[in-house]
Amino acid sequence: MSKQRKIQDSDWLYSFLRPYVDFVVRLSYREMRFVGRERIPKDSAIIFAPNHTGTLMDALVLLAMDSSPKVFVARADIFKKPILAKIFAFLKIMPIMRMRDGIDEVKRNNETIERAVDVLRDNIPFCIFPEGMHQTKFSTLPLSKGIFRIAFQAQELMTDKPLYIVPMGIRYGNFFRFRSTVRIQIGEPINVGAFIAERKGMHPQEQMNEMRTLLEERMRESILYIPNDEDYHATYETCAAVVSRQEAILRKEKEHHKLRGLNAYFTANNRTVKQIQELKSSDPERARRILDLANEARALRTAQNISLKSVALRFPVLSNVLKGIIFLLLLPYILVTTIASLPTTLLSNFLNSKFKDAAFHNSVRFLVNLVAWPVMMIIYAIVAYIALPWQFALALTLAILPSPLVADDVYRLIRLWVSDFKLWRNKPLRKKYAEIRDLMF
16 A cells, blocks of 8 residues: 655655746746845754735745745635645645634644644644735734644654744735835744743643744744834835935944845834834824824825835936936837737736735736746747747747746836826925925934
8 A cells, every 4th residue: 555645745746847936936026035044943843934915925935945845834715626725735735724714624723733743743844824814014913823733732742853933024025016026034933842841830822822922023023014003004105205314324324334225125114113113102293293294195196106116216317317228228129028928918917807805916927927928938939930040030039038027127117207207296295205204314
């Protein structure tokens, strides 16, 4: 009798496709940065605990962190169709029940926990999104019990190796725009065995509650965390309004003078959130004035469809002149790649129209590029080699290969040009942002 296959077992087809999938994931972002990978414990059982904002893309960016295998869990209702269950099993994703599925269904999680423990014993990292559902906000949701039940049971069964929960923070530049940026920060790991030993006099439920509080704190430290209250949108608007000035201030400080790119943006925004929270206590009138101005600015900005990127950009005129020159020089190539990518663009737009939750749109765009674009390239190559000498056919095929990426970046450029122009024309809006900056500094 053959041995039953485990979800964490090596699979030749999975191993063959994995590098291609990771490659396409990285192409889906203009910049992808991992921070703190040295914190991940070596020779230990690992449970990754990231925040959840981007549906399928959250798992894919974590998978692309390195070449090691990882096993994930996802909500059980998407496993109901047998064909989907097989696909998810191939992708190394296990089902987990949620309270909304009913008490009887949640009881079935014991099997998932046992399989998760087996995964950890085989030295395969296990990844669970402890919030249990996604939200497109720079904040966190209450953590579910599943991750702690798995950790406690795994620790009880594994006395021969340490077990760590590793908090992770995923921070997208934009939740809904394809080819945005993503920054993944690894937080300070929690040694489950040591944590339990330090609290051996407590009831297990009390231990879990304390671990939940600690994990929540460390997850928040790894993201741009804005309290999800009535001032959430005003706080984020303020972050964008002052980020350039905040970055300039940071670089004058000795410990931050080398900060650049996503790391500088992340640090600057976190400092702004902290300043606002401190102002609410030390100078509530000033804090209220800043937040009220931010709400007014946000209302004007969204009414004009102006991007926050335009608000955050320090030298928009110079930047747009340089981009405009490059755009004009590359215009013939841009037109070719835009036309070539049109079928996949239309397919993505059609499929996205079926999803009310825009958080799924980037996942759809990724899957279309992953599957449909290679098919389109085969068709284009065949036509090119039939119609042209092989030298020209090869050159054309290579030229249009990155078409979806070029088309997305050009669309982003044009959209930001329009947005920058609208902001330049809107003097009352620019005055509000200037007043916010003056009040903040």
